Amino acid sequence: MNVKAKDKFWTAVLYGVSALVILLLISLIGYILFKGRNFLSPKFLFGEPKIMESGGGIAPQLFNSFYMLIISLLISVPLGVGAGIYLAEYAKEGRILNFIRLCIETLASLPSIVVGLFGLIVFVNMTNWGFTLLSGALAIAVLNLPALARVSENAIRTVKSDIKQASLGLGATKFQTIWKVMLPAAFPQILTGVILAAGRIFGEAAALLYTAGMSAPSLNFSASNLLGSSSQFNVFRPAETLSVYIWQLNSEGIIPDAADIANKSSAVLIVMVLLFNVLARILGKKIHELYTGKK
The missing domain is CATH 1.20.5 (Single alpha-helices involved in coiled-coils or other helix-helix interfaces)
Known part of the structure; x- marks a missing residue:
């Protein structure tokens, strides 16, 4: 041949x-x-789960998933981007930097169930919070920190050095150069990493089993309940997410149509993850074109 x-x-x-x-x-x-066909039914998406009855919905679990997503991103994005800036601009080559990179790589390779057990020990037991939405958000933040740090570091390193030197030459400080010049140029790649991390948050289950709990209070958006301890916006309450609910349905079968609801919930979950990935591609491309002037 x-x-x-x-x-x-x-x-x-x-x-x-x-x-x-x-x-x-x-x-x-x-x-x-x-x-999971017919999963777009309003009764299913916006209905409450029913105990020992058929025809329940997933509204509390769906709300908890999005709320968990927001709280976790509020924690992990500043830390991840800050770590990326430090690694790209401030850290000096040597043993300390090599040790930090080893820690990041090790943390990135940990199974989510191990992070969940860590969250159970630290965020649930040591803090005496119990199973709460905040405990779950912190555990998910630990999972996403390595990926966000690496994405941010690579995005900042890809910014052309000419742009950085031009900013410094015009009298800008290093912090001003990073904040006003380099971060906007690296923003499309960082945003793509954030959206992909959001997709992982939405689909994570193992880490949340031990931190956020497996109960979802009924939704009540009345004005009298918004600031109370039973409010759905209270981060110190149990918060069963959609992925955990699917696991519970398949393992415990607590309702007659558990398999049907689990299939529909899985369809909702995979559609949301696909949307996050597609959105990451579209937004990343649009913002890159906005900053570079390309079409």
Whole structure:
């Protein structure tokens, strides 16, 4: 077999592997959506779960998932971006930086169940908070910090040094250069990392089993309940998310139509994760075009 024939053969193999991966993904998504068809029913999306009865909804779990997403991002994004800025601009090569990178890589490789057990010990037991939304948000923040730090560091490093030197040459301080010049230029990549992290938050279950609990109070948006201890906006209450609810339905089967609700919930979950990924691509591209002037 000559060189040209070998090249065609291995090109075909690579195309075949790529097609297999795409087919596998489409089959998986199609199967979940088929099993959970009719998941867009308003009664299902905005209804309350029913104990020992059929026909319940997922409104509290869906609300908890989005609320958990917001609280966790408020914690992890400033820390992750700050860590990325430090690693890219302030840290000096040496043993300390190598040790920090080792810690980040180790933290990134931890299974989510291990982070959940850590959260149980620290955020649930040591703080005496119990199973709360804040405990779950902190555990998820620990999971996302390594990825956000690496994305932020790489995004800042990709900013052209000419831009940085021009800003410093005009009299701007290093902090002003980072804040006013480098961060806006790196923002599209950082935003993509944040949205992808949001997709992971929405679909995480293992870490939340031990931190956020498996109960979801009924939604009550009345003015008298917004600031009370039983308010859905209280971060010190249990907050069962949609992914945890799916696990509970499949493991305990507490209602007659548990399998049907679990299938519909899975369809909602996968649609949301897909939306996060598509949104990351679209927003990242649009913002990059905005900053670079490309169309």
